[in-house]
Amino acid sequence: MIKKRALAFGLLTLALSAFVAGCGENAENDGSSANQSGSGSETKKISFMFRGNPEEQKAYEATVKKFEEANPGVKVEIIMTAPDQYVTKLKAAIAGKNVPDVFYFEPGDLKAYVHSGVLLDLTSYFQDNAKIDLNNIWKFGVDYYRYDGNKVGQGSLYGLPKDVGPFALGYNKTMFEKAGVPLPDKDKPYTWDEFIKVNQQLTKDTNGDGKIDQFGTGLNVNWSLQAFVWSNGADWLDESRTKVTIDDPKFAEALQYFADMQNKYKITPSIEEAQTLDTYQRWMKGELAFFPVGPWDLATYDKLPFEYDLIPWPAGSTGKPATFTGSLGIGVSAKSKHPKEAAELVYYLTASPEGQQALADAKVQLPNLIDQAKQWASDTNTKPANKEEFLQVVEEYGKPMPFTLTYNREWYDLFFTDIQPVLDGQESAADYVKKQQPKMQALLDKALEQEAKAKQK
Numbered sequence: 239m240i241k242k243r244a245l246a247f248g249l250l251t252l253a254l255s256a257f258v259a260g261c262g263e264n265a266e267n268d269g270s271s272a273n274q275s276g277s278g279s280e281t282k283k284i285s286f287m288f289r290g291n292p293e294e295q296k297a298y299e300a301t302v303k304k305f306e307e308a309n310p311g312v313k314v315e316i317i318m319t320a321p322d323q324y325v326t327k328l329k330a331a332i333a334g335k336n337v338p339d340v341f342y343f344e345p346g347d348l349k350a351y352v353h354s355g356v357l358l359d360l361t362s363y364f365q366d367n368a369k370i371d372l373n374n375i376w377k378f379g380v381d382y383y384r385y386d387g388n389k390v391g392q393g394s395l396y397g398l399p400k401d402v403g404p405f406a407l408g409y410n411k412t413m414f415e416k417a418g419v420p421l422p423d424k425d426k427p428y429t430w431d432e433f434i435k436v437n438q439q440l441t442k443d444t445n446g447d448g449k450i451d452q453f454g455t456g457l458n459v460n461w462s463l464q465a466f467v468w469s470n471g472a473d474w475l476d477e478s479r480t481k482v483t484i485d486d487p488k489f490a491e492a493l494q495y496f497a498d499m500q501n502k503y504k505i506t507p508s509i510e511e512a513q514t515l516d517t518y519q520r521w522m523k524g525e526l527a528f529f530p531v532g533p534w535d536l537a538t539y540d541k542l543p544f545e546y547d548l549i550p551w552p553a554g555s556t557g558k559p560a561t562f563t564g565s566l567g568i569g570v571s572a573k574s575k576h577p578k579e580a581a582e583l584v585y586y587l588t589a590s591p592e593g594q595q596a597l598a599d600a601k602v603q604l605p606n607l608i609d610q611a612k613q614w615a616s617d618t619n620t621k622p623a624n625k626e627e628f629l630q631v632v633e634e635y636g637k638p639m640p641f642t643l644t645y646n647r648e649w650y651d652l653f654f655t656d657i658q659p660v661l662d663g664q665e666s667a668a669d670y671v672k673k674q675q676p677k678m679q680a681l682l683d684k685a686l687e688q689e690a691k692a693k694q695k
């Protein structure tokens with residue numbers, strides 16, 4: 239239990255408190271020489287493990303260099319991985335008891351990492367540091383990383399958000415104008431029927447060879463189905479987060495609508511067509527009318543051969559748009575030999591005006607600092623013009639991914655494991671959710687049991 243680790247964290251907390259107080263005296267460095275900015279002092283080395291696309295990697299490398307310049311007594315070893323390899327490598331490092339000093343972690347892993355003693359409690363550092371204004375950071379982003387041993391969102395702080403990731407919907411403005419189709423209303427979402435109709439208008443054989451080469455859209459079910467499910471008034475879990483609710487007819491309706499975009503309305507590439515050229519590449523070439531856009535895409539999308547902008551996701555029976563707002567945490571290892579320097583790096587990357595400005599200028603994320611974010615979004619001279627949509631997702635209609643609310647994500651991942659026959663039109667959504675619900679419920683029950691046992695340790 240967390241209380242039983244209070245003494246274990248005591249020395250680290252004292253070290254952080256000394257740093258927060260701005261003490262100019264020498265601090266112990268594992269029995270060796272003190273860390274001073276003057277010549278002859280020993281440089282303290284900390285490691286930082288993260289992941290991202292090439293543009294994000296460049297941006298974070300550059301920002302870490304700025305941190306080192308501002309903290310001459312600290313040297314950061316960067317451990318960079320591809321996005322699809324990160325979780326595996328981090329868990330291997332944890333199992334091998336070789337956890338980096340500073341690292342990204344999924345909010346869904348917060349409970350497990352706290353109970354297993356992986357994460358350092360940073361409450362005293364972040365809440366008592368005069369230069370950190372937690373009220374100027376998106377509240378839900380901070381709350382992702384609070385945990386009191388029972389409930390996420392309250393209690394001790396075990397990290398800060400690397401970012402908040404609003405998943406907006408982008409559209410190819412050039413394609414609309416060329417086809418003479420009225421531009422979408424940035425303040426009013428399409429209904430589902432309207433969305434189908436405008437996609438049909440923009441799905442074309444542009445070169446006359448008898449094959450469709452321009453499609454309305456091409457959405458990945460793992461990252462886009464949520465928008466349709468939530469806007470139709472359904473969800474993966476009930477409010478208690480103990481019952482899987484995918485057998486709700488409204489959920490089945492949303493999943494069927496998603497599958498029908500390919501099989502009934504033919505506005506999205508088929509599996510065979512996507513294998514020839516995937517939908518991301520089609521968007522990049524200007525062959526899709528609609529495609530999701532996250533703040534991390536902006537540097538890459540600057541190179542698009544067409545004009546694009548952002549709009550709300552189409553709204554289901556609720557009449558309101560929905561989408562997910564993701565996040566990654568940056569935390570400190572409970573075993574770090576240099577906790578105060580590690581915590582300072584977390585601050586610089588997540589909450590310092592200098593660090594946030596550098597990352598925003600690199601066009602890889604929405605600033606964590608609310609005042610910076612609002613100023614950033616108001617600049618209509620940089621692409622996309624309607625960056626305000628990102629703020630609306632964060633403040634109004636974004637939701638966390640369902641798996642971040644439970645002890646692990648195995649139950650959630652099972653939903654997507656066998657979904658291909660539905661997407662191919664070989665199985666109805668109603669039959670699929672009825673079949674999958676008990677399997678997912680069994681895995682969620684197991685996760686709840688694991689969480690209960692972890693709390694007893």
